[in-house]
Structures are given as C-alpha cells and as structure tokens.
Amino acid sequence: MTSIRQPRSVEAATELCERWATLDGQIAEIEERRQADIAAINADADRAATDLIAQRDKITEKLKPWWAKAGKELTKGKRKSTEIGGCMVGMRCGKAKLEVPGKSSDMVDELKGKRWAKPLLRVTTSLDAQAISKALLGKHGPKLKGLGFTIVPGDESFFVQRTEQEGTRT
Numbered sequence: 001m002t003s004i005r006q007p008r009s010v011e012a013a014t015e016l017c018e019r020w021a022t023l024d025g026q027i028a029e030i031e032e033r034r035q036a037d038i039a040a041i042n043a044d045a046d047r048a049a050t051d052l053i054a055q056r057d058k059i060t061e062k063l064k065p066w067w068a069k070a071g072k073e074l075t076k077g078k079r080k081s082t083e084i085g086g087c088m089v090g091m092r093c094g095k096a097k098l099e100v101p102g103k104s105s106d107m108v109d110e111l112k113g114k115r116w117a118k119p120l121l122r123v124t125t126s127l128d129a130q131a132i133s134k135a136l137l138g139k140h141g142p143k144l145k146g147l148g149f150t151i152v153p154g155d156e157s158f159f160v161q162r163t164e165q166e167g168t169r170t
Contacts, residue, residue: 024162
C-alpha cells in the first residue's frame with residue numbers, strides 16, 4: 001500500500017477522488033464475484049442435499065408412528081425421548097402460550113375495572129417524535145418550545161461516493 005497524503009489543491013483532491021472511485025469499482029466487482037460464487041456454491045449444495053433431505057424426511061415419517069407405540073416402553077414412562085442409533089428420538093412440547101377468549105381488547109376492558117387484575121395489564125405512553133416535530137411548526141409550537149422541545153438538525157458527516165457514469169453498473 002502506498003502512502004496517501006492529504007491534498008493541498010483541487011487537482012490533488014481530484015486525483016485522490018479518481019483513485020477512490022477506481023478502488024470502489026474494483027471492490028464492487030470483487031463483491032459481485034463473491035455473491036455469484038456464493039450463489040453457485042449454495043445451488044450445488046442444494047442439489048447435492050435434495051435426495052438426502054428427502055430420505056431423512058421419509059425416515060422421520062416412518063419413525064413417528066413407531067415412536068408413538070414404542071416410546072413409553074423404551075423410556076419406561078419417565079422421559080419423553082431417548083438415544084437410539086446416534087439420534088435423540090422422542091417428543092417435545094412447544095412453548096406454552098396464552099389463549100385469549102375473544103378479542104384481546106375486550107379482555108383488556110374486562111380486566112381494567114378489577115383491582116386484582118392491575119398487575120396483569122401493561123400501559124405504555126411514549127412521545128410521538130414525528131408529531132411533536134410537526135406541532136413545533138404549528139400553533140402549539142410556542143408552548144412546546146416553552147417546555148424545551150426543539151428541532152435539532154442532523155449531524156453533518158463527510159462522505160465520498162462514486163458517481164454513476166453512463167453505461168456502467170454500480
């Protein structure tokens with residue numbers, strides 16, 4: 001890697017920008033090749049695995065009803081799974097979830113009036129930044145400004161970006 005100096009003229013900055021654009025183009029080509037190679041490797045792996053996955057799924061399909069009959073005997077009713085032939089075989093329960101009778105909003109209304117249900121309800125209130133920013137420019141602006149609300153402009157940041165040239169892809 002060669003030494004890069006801070007430009008002292010527009011001509012020197014132009015040379016650096018041209019170099020930057022060339023490097024960015026080369027990086028984009030490398031990334032494009034990488035993505036094409038990854039896609040080709042994934043397609044090859046998918047083709048190679050298709051029959052294997054089908055066989056595995058067929059075996060699972062045959063083991064499931066067998067386990068329903070033989071599982072309790074193999075685990076002596078104490079477990080839901082066991083190791084057989086290098087595999088864990090058995091049943092597992094999904095995560096339990098709350099079933100709400102009817103509409104959730106109706107149940108919230110039902111529980112709101114009950115003192116014992118207060119810890120079961122969650123109330124969240126937050127500022128709507130977009131609405132407040134808009135209101136700062138309207139009739140309530142002075143009141144909001146009196147409370148300390150202001151619109152802060154975004155931070156300025158330096159950037160370099162390759163410009164699109166006619167007939168090229170980025």
